[in-house]
Each structure stands twice: as C-alpha cells, then as structure tokens.
Amino acid sequence: MGRLRSLLIPGVDKQLLVRDAAKVMPDLARRRFIAGGASFGALTLLTGCDVTDSFSAEEMLKKVSKFNDGVQALIFNPNALAPTFPESAITKPFPFNAYYALDDAPTIDGKDWKLEVRGLVENKKSWTLEELYKLPQVKQVTRHICVEGWSAIGSWTGTPLRDFLKLVGADTRAKYCWFQCADAQGYNSPLDMATALHPQTQMTFKFGDEILPRAYGYPMKIRVPTKLGFKNPKYVISMEVTNDYKGGFWEDQGYNSFSGS
Amino acid sequence: MSSLAASHEHTVLTTAKVIQPAWVRTVHWINAVAMVLMIMSGWQIYNASPLFDFKFSSSITLGGWLGGALLWHFGAMWLLMVNGLVYLTLGFATGRFRKKLLPITPEGVISDAKAALTGKLSHDDLTKYNYVQKLLYAGIIVVGILIVLSGLAIWKPVQLQYLTALFGGYEAARYVHFICMAAICAFLVVHVVLALLVPKSLRAMIIGR
Numbered sequence A: 001m002g003r004l005r006s007l008l009i010p011g012v013d014k015q016l017l018v019r020d021a022a023k024v025m026p027d028l029a030r031r032r033f034i035a036g037g038a039s040f041g042a043l044t045l046l047t048g049c050d051v052t053d054s055f056s057a058e059e060m061l062k063k064v065s066k067f068n069d070g071v072q073a074l075i076f077n078p079n080a081l082a083p084t085f086p087e088s089a090i091t092k093p094f095p096f097n098a099y100y101a102l103d104d105a106p107t108i109d110g111k112d113w114k115l116e117v118r119g120l121v122e123n124k125k126s127w128t129l130e131e132l133y134k135l136p137q138v139k140q141v142t143r144h145i146c147v148e149g150w151s152a153i154g155s156w157t158g159t160p161l162r163d164f165l166k167l168v169g170a171d172t173r174a175k176y177c178w179f180q181c182a183d184a185q186g187y188n189s190p191l192d193m194a195t196a197l198h199p200q201t202q203m204t205f206k207f208g209d210e211i212l213p214r215a216y217g218y219p220m221k222i223r224v225p226t227k228l229g230f231k232n233p234k235y236v237i238s239m240e241v242t243n244d245y246k247g248g249f250w251e252d253q254g255y256n257s258f259s260g261s
Numbered sequence B: 001m002s003s004l005a006a007s008h009e010h011t012v013l014t015t016a017k018v019i020q021p022a023w024v025r026t027v028h029w030i031n032a033v034a035m036v037l038m039i040m041s042g043w044q045i046y047n048a049s050p051l052f053d054f055k056f057s058s059s060i061t062l063g064g065w066l067g068g069a070l071l072w073h074f075g076a077m078w079l080l081m082v083n084g085l086v087y088l089t090l091g092f093a094t095g096r097f098r099k100k101l102l103p104i105t106p107e108g109v110i111s112d113a114k115a116a117l118t119g120k121l122s123h124d125d126l127t128k129y130n131y132v133q134k135l136l137y138a139g140i141i142v143v144g145i146l147i148v149l150s151g152l153a154i155w156k157p158v159q160l161q162y163l164t165a166l167f168g169g170y171e172a173a174r175y176v177h178f179i180c181m182a183a184i185c186a187f188l189v190v191h192v193v194l195a196l197l198v199p200k201s202l203r204a205m206i207i208g209r
Helices: A003-005 A015-023 A028-033 A044-049 A056-077 A129-133 A160-165 B004-019 B021-048 B066-093 B094-102 B106-117 B133-155 B161-166 B170-195 B199-207
Strands: A114-119 A138-145 A151-160 A175-183 A187-191 A202-207 A221-223 A236-242
Touching: A015 A028, A015 A187, A056 A221, A056 B066, A129 A202, A138 A202, A151 A160, A151 A175, A160 A202, B021 B170, B066 B094, B066 B133, B094 B133, B133 B161, B133 B170, B170 B199
Parallel strands: A114 A236
Antiparallel strands: A138 A151, A151 A202, A175 A187, A175 A236, A202 A221
C-alpha cells in the first residue's frame, strides 16, 4: 500500500508502471510486438521520421500514434455533438470496467473528499462535494465506447466541465486538463483543452439519476462522450490545467493518447 | 510506309505482352502487406471483445496485446488507405477497371462458373479475365471500400456519425467490419490457391508478363 500511495505523487517515474505492465505480457507476445520492423519500413515514408533515429517497429509505431493524435485533433469538431439516446436505450446493467475487480475499486468518503484544482487557474481553492453539487447540472444519455470495442449506453448527470473551467478562471489557452484519480496505482489521464471545452464534456455526479455509485466512479467522474472510455477518468481527486504533457495510466502503455470518437 | 506499319505492329506486340503494368504490381504487393498487417492486428483487437463465441489464436495475431495491436492497426491503416486511393484513382483514370472488369453479365458468370467447376475454363490469355474473375475482382474492390468505411465508422462514431449511422450505428458497423474481413479472407484463400495452380499468373504479378 505504501508503494501504491507513493505512485500517486506527481512526478513519480511512470516507466516503473509500464515495465510492470510489460512483465505481465507473455514473453512471446512482447517479442512479437517488437518484431517485424523491416516489413513495416514503408511507413517511414508517411511519417517522415528519421530512419537513423531508431529502426525498431515499436518506436516507429509510437511515432505514427503521435501523428494520429495530430490528425484526430484536426478532425475534431468542437461543435459536433455525440449522438444522444432515449432513456429506454440505456444498457442495463451498465458494465463495471477497470483493470481491477469491483472489490478493489476506491472507497471514498464523500464528506472527506475534496477536488484539488491546480495549475493555470486563477482560483486554486479545493472544492467539497457539497459545493460542487450546488453547480447547475445537465443530463446526457450517450454511448460509452471502450477501447476494447464493446459499447454501452448510459445516463450521466453533472456540470459541464467548461462551465467549471470558467468558474475557476482557468487559462483555456493551455493545452491540457490533467486528471488524477484515487484508483490503486494512481490512475491519471490528460484531456486536450479543445475536448475539455466541448459542450458535452461533464463533471459527472450522477448515473441514471442516482448519486454516482462506487462502481462508476463515486464521487466524481469526467464523462467525455467524444473519447474512448479510458479517457473518462473515475474517482477523480484533482485537476491540473497545464501546458505539459504529463502522460496517463493507459496512454503511457501504448494506447493512443487522443483516442477521440 | 511499310516500315512505319511494321514498327507500329511491333509496339502493339510488346505492349500486349505486359499483363500487369508496373503500377498494378506495386499497389498489389503493398496492399498484400497492408492487408496482412491489418487482418492480423485486427484479430488481436477482436480478441479484446469478441463479437462471436470464439477468439483467434495468439499464434496468428499481431501486436501481442490490445495496445500493441491498435498501434499496428492504426499504423498500417495509412498504408492501406493511401495505397488503396492510388489504386482506385489509377484504376479509373487509366480505364483499367472498365476494360478489365466490365461488363459482368449473369449469363457469363454462370457459364464460366460451370466451365471452371468442370475443369474446362481456359487460362491461356491472362490479359482477359473470365466472368468469375471479373465478378470476384470487382466484388473484392467493393468489399475493400466497405471495410475501410466501416473501419472509419467505428473509429470516429462522433466526428463521422453520419457514416456510422449509414452502417446502422456503432455496433452494426463492428459486424460489417468483421464480415468484410471474413469475405477478404475467403477471397484470399481462393486467390492464393488459384495463383499457385496457374503459376504464370503469379509470375505476371511479379515481373509483369
């Protein structure tokens, strides 16, 4: 537990996490992941990367993934709304999904919890749940799409993140909102500012009109219907407005960082 | 006058000998590499959340795990799409599609299919496709377009939501994407077996004649 707690501290070398994750991968799989670079050489033409830098397929694929971040940011239309559905379309039961079992999900006491606000904001005050509940809320019924491919329709209610960013005087010219969570191993994820300001991006406090249950991220989740599920952090404990790319739990392991829908 | 006619005849003979022009051979083999990468990484992605009651053996998938497979899939997709666009553009611009693949008549397909199954279909002139070939080659181009479009619909169900809706929504688009993959695999089996049975067709796709 001491080790897990230490990983929650920002600035801790995440390479450690990545290496741990790689260890879990079967040896053969890791080798196959790395192998096969030569046949893939043609892609250097598309990315324009310097072939003398590194010839490993892994390095090149990472560069293509960064290139794809840029392409997706270009495609992203800040006014395009994710399709909404009638309440009758809500998936029941809505799946619990994490890299741990439900029993290991964070148990947070709402009375003690505070949302820490850091970085390029005028007002760095921490927010209690009671204070956040007083902000105007909206409901959306949208499709949650997992990076694994499955999807489920859910109902989320909360405060548009862009309203909150305005309220705390965030510098919305900054590149990212970086969220940290209470999950074991310190889940975190960066959200590009254009998406953070999207009208449907929400600080979520309720699921299906009920206070957000533990399974879905009590006390607060960031619901982003224009992103894959892993870019929708649960059990959020802090938000930092920053120009630095600080990485993320899954992003550091190879999932595409933009991962827009 | 007579020498002019002779040289003209000569040119016709040499050009007639080229069965697969260089651009066709180039896009064909780039496509072969891209397809294999896309299919093998796609199988690994499928395994993360299978649509049917089976998974692909990890011995035939690419990427090692979901994250690795996604990197391959979204890398090789550029190769597939750019190469595919070049193929379609040149196919239409040079008139190759019209000349080689049209017309396709039901009677032609039926009689050529019968001839093929009774071993009477001739492969003497490789510059001309029989009706079964025309149907399969035209069909696989359509499937190729569908698999890219359904892939885009799955990748961008918000930004390209009209495309996704055209496929009947996100979940339906996943099935379309899978069925197109299955069709391509079935085509590949027939295509490779026949290329091996008629080796001069394989030679033509490598050296052009």
